[in-house]
Amino acid sequence: GQQVMQIPQYQHVQEGEDFTTYCNSSTTLSNIQWYKQRPGGHPVFLIQLVKSGEVKKQKRLTFQFGEAKKNSSLHITATQTTDVGTYFCLINTGTASKLTFGTGTRLQVTL
Amino acid sequence: GAVVSQHPSWVICKSGTSVKIECRSLDFQATTMFWYRQFPKQSLMLMATSNEGSKATYEQGVEKDKFLINHASLTLSTLTVTSAHPEDSSFYICSALGVTDTQYFGPGTRLTVL
Numbered sequence: 001g002q003q004v005m006q007i008p009q010y011q012h013v014q015e016g017e018d019f020t021t022y023c024n025s026s027t028t029l030s031n032i033q034w035y036k037q038r039p040g041g042h043p044v045f046l047i048q049l050v051k052s053g054e055v056k057k058q059k060r061l062t063f064q065f066g067e068a069k070k071n072s073s074l075h076i077t078a079t080q081t082t083d084v085g086t087y088f089c090l091i092n093t094g095t096a097s098k099l100t101f102g103t104g105t106r107l108q109v110t111l
Numbered sequence: 112g113a114v115v116s117q118h119p120s121w122v123i124c125k126s127g128t129s130v131k132i133e134c135r136s137l138d139f140q141a142t143t144m145f146w147y148r149q150f151p152k153q154s155l156m157l158m159a160t161s162n163e164g165s166k167a168t169y170e171q172g173v174e175k176d177k178f179l180i181n182h183a184s185l186t187l188s189t190l191t192v193t194s195a196h197p198e199d200s201s202f203y204i205c206s207a208l209g210v211t212d213t214q215y216f217g218p219g220t221r222l223t224v225l
Contacts, residue, residue, distance in 0.1 A: 031212065042204055042216040043155065088154060092212060099145070099214075101155045 004091050006102040013109055019076040021105035023089035032072045033090040079109045114138055115207050117217035125225055131191045132220045134205030140185035141207035149202045161188040195224040
């Protein structure tokens with residue numbers, strides 16, 4: 001089936017440092033969503049990207065959709081301990097039955 | 112808004128018994144719900160797509176006779192793990208599909224089969 005790789009698998013940063021996770025698909029996407037899962041919690045929707053080259057910001061988080069609509073990135077500026085968790089992308093290749101989560105990037109932030 | 116509940120939040124059962132997990136959309140109607148399975152430190156694996164009033168669509172490798180899904184109303188989907196075995200122990204999460212294809216996730220159910 002569809003493999004959706006996210007890199008890195010894990011990153012440990014000090015508070016205040018930036019963080020970026022990348023989501024790469026082998027096929028062109030209809031849209032892509034990002035979710036955050038805190039330790040012991042469930043995924044929470046962050047954002048959806050639809051247009052080629054789209055960039056959206058939510059406070060310290062910047063989301064980008066690639067020009068070819070095959071990859072996406074999530075960048076966090078000046079991380080805080082509240083950013084700890086696993087960030088997943090969810091790709092949509094065009095139909096509801098083709099939703100696939102990425103492998104996830106686990107972020108650890110220490111003081 | 113867009114709250115999804117799951118019940119129970121955790122369950123321990125003996126091998127060979129069946130366990131039913133409920134997923135409810137509390138403040139919206141969901142024609143489509145999804146059931147996922149998540150192992151520790153791994154991603155969510157889609158098990159099946161639950162459609163109100165029709166049969167569920169199962170992903171490849173998921174036994175439909177073992178994981179029974181019923182979506183009898185627009186606010187409730189159930190997953191029954193039949194004849195559970197220790198290898199079925201996992202974290203099961205449901206989601207309900209809202210507008211613009213956003214998924215709203217339940218809090219999950221941790222199943223332990225002894």
